[in-house]
Amino acid sequence: KFPNILWESCSGGGGRFDAGMLYYMPQTWTSDCSDAVERMSIQYGTSLCYPFSSMGSHISAVPNHQTWRSASLKTRADIATMGQFGFELDMSKMSDEELEASKNFVARYKKYSEVFHKGSLYRLSSPFESNFAAFEFISEDENTVILVYGNKLCKTSSPIYNIKLAGLDPNADYEKAEEEKGGLLVDKAEVGRIFGGDELMQRGINIFNYRDFESIMLVFKKIN
Numbered sequence: 747k748f749p750n751i752l753w754e755s756c757s758g759g760g761g762r763f764d765a766g767m768l769y770y771m772p773q774t775w776t777s778d779c780s781d782a783v784e785r786m787s788i789q790y791g792t793s794l795c796y797p798f799s800s801m802g803s804h805i806s807a808v809p810n811h812q813t814w815r816s817a818s819l820k821t822r823a824d825i826a827t828m829g830q831f832g833f834e835l836d837m838s839k840m841s842d843e844e845l846e847a848s849k850n851f852v853a854r855y856k857k858y859s860e861v862f863h864k865g866s867l868y869r870l871s872s873p874f875e876s877n878f879a880a881f882e883f884i885s886e887d888e889n890t891v892i893l894v895y896g897n898k899l900c901k902t903s904s905p906i907y908n909i910k911l912a913g914l915d916p917n918a919d920y921e922k923a924e925e926e927k928g929g930l931l932v933d934k935a936e937v938g939r940i941f942g943g944d945e946l947m948q949r950g951i952n953i954f955n956y957r958d959f960e961s962i963m964l965v966f967k968k969i970n
Contacts, residue, residue: 803829
């Protein structure tokens with residue numbers, strides 16, 4: 747009777763996701779734990795069976811109500827952007843700077859949501875097996891590549907993590923179109939730099955980790 751209402755499913759028979767319910771409700775609230783660092787593992791595991799387009803994923807308040815962890819607004823936004831992006835907090839309590847940043851995060855989600863929801867997903871690093879999670883998304887036309895990296899705890903002497911991309915054209919060039927970083931550094935890879943597809947897959951990109959709970963999002967555009 748109400749075909750234009752977007753419904754969100756939740757627990758189904760003790761589990762969150764139910765393939766039968768997804769026929770009627772195309773997204774599911776992934777977990778009551780909305781802490782961005784926990785969500786790296788939650789969303790990684792969920793993606794083994796379900797697409798990111800089906801995952802409810804929101805920016806919530808800090809300290810998080812379950813873990814008491816305080817991740818940066820950018821980290822919370824980066825992790826939420828991969829799923830069905832939204833806000834789950836009292837925005838009247840946000841600073842002017844946070845509100846302005848939130849506008850940019852909303853615009854970014856609208857710009858790249860089809861890459862996250864309809865593109866190819868590569869899980870580059872499991873947060874269950876390492877200190878970070880790394881996801882790569884390639885658009886349907888293969889012209890846009892997005893790397894999302896989320897760090898858990900920093901290590902002594904700021905270790906370098908090497909991320910090798912996958913699924914690229916080894917004979918094509920890719921321009922680094924955008925970079926949004928928190929407390930992380932990428933090895934002298936400035937916006938506008940050109941990489942070979944084989945270079946990104948074989949040499950990879952080094953990320954220097956020196957803060958807890960930080961993230962980075964890199965966007966590459968295929969140019970030939």
